[in-house]
Amino acid sequence: MPKSDAPSPSRAGRAAPPLRAVDGRVPGRRGLATRQRLVECTIELLASSPYRDLKVTDITRAAGTSPATFYQYFVDLETVLLAVAEQTATDGQQLVELIKGQQWKGNAGIGSAERLVDGFIDFWRTHRPTLRVLDLLSTEGDRRFRQIRVVMLNGMTKALASEIEAVQGSDCDVDPMAMAGALIGMLPQMAGHQGGFEAWDIPFDQVRESMIRLIYWGVNGPKVPKR
Template identity: 25%
Template sequence: MGCRRHRGIHRCQDAGLAGRQGRGTGLRRRGVTAVRKFAVREGELSGSSLSPEAAAQADAGVSHNLNGQRLGRKGRVTRERILSATVELLESDDGEPISLSAVARRASLGMSSLYNYFGDLTELLLAVLEPVMATAEDAYLSKLRERWPEEELGERCLDFVSSYHRFWARHSRLLHLRNSMADQRDRRMMQHRVQSSQPIIALIVTQMDGANDVRPSPATSMATMLMTGIERSVTIATDRQLPEIMGWEASYDEFRFLEPGARLMEIAIRDVRDRTRS
């Protein structure tokens, strides 16, 4: 890890970190065909994970640079240029590690210019994550807000798990990078990872007819375990390097965890609902 001092502040980058990142009964009857129907919709797993518009959105709420200077037109253009370069680097297939120096090169800026806008790699990636996570409501959270009828529970669980998988597939490298940095004990990335899961857990608890309060409960524990398993299976499914590492290229099917995940979700929700009623 290389560190530098800039304006009295240590700036550290892990240049290699991102380079390692990548690239019910009714359910049983429907099988793989149903899984693929829910998992793949036209164009949703292809194309870019982020857009120039997303970079602009990440820039919209910022009024000053890190030196306290108000951003004028030129400053906003430069900041958006940095964000766009980060997006391009995340989407590239050349395997170049994500680092501040790589972003600066792609944006044709010096490191001192970049440090006017982002103090470190975490701060930059959090800015890119902001507009991505703003799409979570439409992508998968909204599916949990309406109570699922008992007779539709299996199908609704599959729809949710498939939607969550599509979100991860669309933003795979960025989300894998966040999780890797969180695993390296980056506190801000740890907080982001936890905070992005909390709304899902709370809504699953509501689906279980549990009370969402600060005290631990069987519903909260079950929802937390369930979401931990679903997220882990999706991270494995969307890891672009794992099939090569494990020698699975010929037989790998990234959708194979969707039906088991949905089935476990259905069982968990039914179980807690039954216990709540009894």
């Protein structure tokens, strides 16, 4: 089990996050401001150029500072991306509210699925560049990014799994976490490849409709033939 060494600085109520600079000392006001400026410039640049073309030099130029300053706060390029991703991931926790305690049966169930899908698509749209990088680096196998991605989706998955359990009771013949994971995992996929569908003349609102149905089916578990 990969120990989470990231101190999850976003978790509310915890003790103050250390957030040390590379030399081990705790930055003061000005330092934190500069650090934050670097993070924001990174997000901005990410929106306009693909991640693999992003250079440390670009970030420092945009922030009006020098390369050495960058390395004061981040050990390398990936580390700042990690900070960016973490910021976005905690934002994503709000999506859990679209799952927990909703109605999932019958007519209302379709409505809940609809809100979930729309909420996710909207979330993706506003955070597109960042989420793309997160997806990118986690599929590539970087544990730190995969961890963040997992944490982000884990809340949603657990919530949806418990809804599935509530709906199907002990009748469900597939692990609720697995089904929830499949459904939740589908969402970034769809949102991310939206352009791909449109390039093929598949109207995206029809894809949206398909996702809604798949979620509805996944949660309610219509009977399937035995093998």
